[in-house]
Amino acid sequence: MAGNNPEIYVIGGCNGSGKTTFALNTFPNISNVEFINADIIAAQLNPSNPDVVAIQASRIMLQRLKTLAQQKLSFAFETTLAARSFAPFLRECQAQGYQINLIYVWLNTVELAITRVALRVASGGHNIPEDVIRRRYDRGIKNFLEIYSKIADCWQVYDNSSKNQLIAFSNNRSQTVTIIQADSWNQIINYE
Secondary structure, three states, X not given: OOOOOOEEEEEEEOOOOOHHHHHHHHOHHHHHOEEXXXXXXXXXXXXXXXXXXXXXXXXXXXXXXXXXXXXXXXXXXXXXXXXXXXXXXXXXXXXXXXXXXXXXXXXXXXXXXXXXXXXXXXXXXXXXXXXXXXXXXXXXXXXXXXXXXXXXXXXXXXEOOOOOEEEEEEEOOOOEEEEOOHHHHHHHHOOO
16 A cells, blocks of 8 residues: 555454454455554453453553554554544554554444344353443444544545445545445444
């Protein structure tokens, strides 16, 4: 996407949206860069109970992101976008010549996110409490619209509710948003 400039792929979306699977299967460029994911780090630190090392895993992830940025290497990472804390980091990287590519994996209801997390837990995956899923779903959409989509050099939104479907995309350099699925896009931009 960016020629010779290093790139950052931000894979955003609520818990249960299928960020990791979707991104790795849909964007082959991501498989050519280091992919940093706090959940994977936690599972490596404590395979039998990754939840108890979640904070430690997040710290390791943040340190790895900073190290890769200092080395001017391309990389990808996953986030719910519920926190604003990645915004200053991304702006700093952008000022250093990085291209920021944002892929937002959306689910059309928070209830679907809750159901998917429950299915993940039933198959041995990690749990997220329902109140946290609800909070992150809400904040993630708002932060995507208000913060992260404005930072990104280009972004794409996919509806992963039933099948991977491109909803909208933008190259922020041109300030143009191309809408593919108007109903879904309107549901996102009118979210309250």
